[in-house]
Amino acid sequence: MISLPLFKRNMISSIKLLLVFIAILAMYTSVIIYMFDPTLADTLNQYQEMMPGIMSAVGMSGSSGTLIEFLNTYLYGFLMLMIPTIFEIILINKLVMKYIDSGSMACLLSTPNSRKKIIITQILSILISIIILIVVITGIGLICSQSMFPNDLDVEKYIQLNISTMLLAFAMSGIAFVTACFSNESKWYLTFGAGLPVLFYLIKMLANMGGDLEKLKYFTIITLLPGDKIVEGASGVLSCNLILLGIAVILYVCGAIGFIKRDLPL
Template identity: 40%
Template sequence: MFNKALFKLEWKSNYKILVIFCLILTMYTTIMLAMYDPKLGTALETFAKSMPEIMAMVGMSGTPTTLIDFLSTYLYGLIMIVFPLIFGILLALRLVVRKVDNGVMSYLLCSGVERRSVWFTQMLVIITNLFVLIAFCTGLGLGCSALMFPGDLDIGAYLVLNLGVFILQLTLTGICYMCSCIFNEYRLASLFGAGIPIVFIMIQMLSNMQGSMEGLKFATLLTLFDPQKLINGNNEGYLMLGGLLVVMIVCYGVGGIIFDRKSMSL
């Protein structure tokens, strides 16, 4: 089912977007690490104390005592969720529904490429792009931490944390990819494919404020990604990642089945 020529073409067409997001996350990662001071606390803690509700809403609450705690709170609380997700959404929409909507998919299928091959190859393009992005951020974090705070980072916990982010991004992007395979119009795929993950993030932000809204956390998939449980080696955190994997497989699978059977004007 894998089409090597299509895979290479899509990578060549989209690598610039990947580079842009790598640069964006490089900026945020280095800035966040520069704000960490293991002896005097962090500048972000001052903000957290002066604006506790706002900081809690964006997942930046608590008082981290170690570098891995700091990163899991201030970098992986929101930044490493939002920016890779935006990248994944852009890819998922560009790779399928945009081609259907502008007629490119018609030429592709008429050239002899099977629908299943298109679905599978484009899925691999998304997975490999997200892998490169998260792997880059992982290497960047390891390198910067080694230079700025040698020996302070729990490398094992950091790798597990990034694995969790990777699985989360595959799942959320899988929702968008499923919508990209279901709809023939770009606007509808964008509405549902991007809208659902964005709603999940908004619900998570509201639930982070605690109080009467805390129960909303059960209405979003982001609850299945718990950085604190992952870095602490909690088995529940791993089981939650397993739940995300199940959702991911279902989303990509449903997208493939519908794309293979749906009606398209060729």
């Protein structure tokens, strides 16, 4: 089903990239948890009132009285969404687009492995790397929360929040993946595979500013992240997660089929 030598090569070559992004997210996670102070909730609300446009644009607006609310507002409002997306864009460029653009895909296809086996191996490598990133950061968040604020974190909601974040990461990476599978040159991958996810974040930032711009939220899949629903214990979390998962599956399947059937620049 997959090429184990290629899979091992992918994971080894991605270790440095993975460690860099784990370090970045670990730093932000630990610092933001350290900054939590229930007594400062009113002060933070004042900042939101003083700079409503800026704070809302970057997703840092909302309740912050409890640790899970604080994390949802100041970590999962922007940082835990954008940074993994950058990781996915770089990773997919490394594991898919680079082979096609450089013509070195011919080397892989000259092995006894079929196109189907190669692309499934690359998909598995991408998804496992994303899972490792999110799981490690989740663990770091749990450790930091327990050591700094024992029993203050709603662990169940925190894990749900990270599961939804991972599903969003799958969907966003699917955009980059399907673009890579249909592109011959890196410039097209960067234009659409990287450009569309970034555009979604820009649209989300504009929608967060409210007013007439709020309607823009329907033009980005980031709106499907049910962070507020999870924190509030509201319904609709499962449906949002299933939609994100469905988007990811459709994009990866379309990308794989396109890669298998297309003429590659060898």
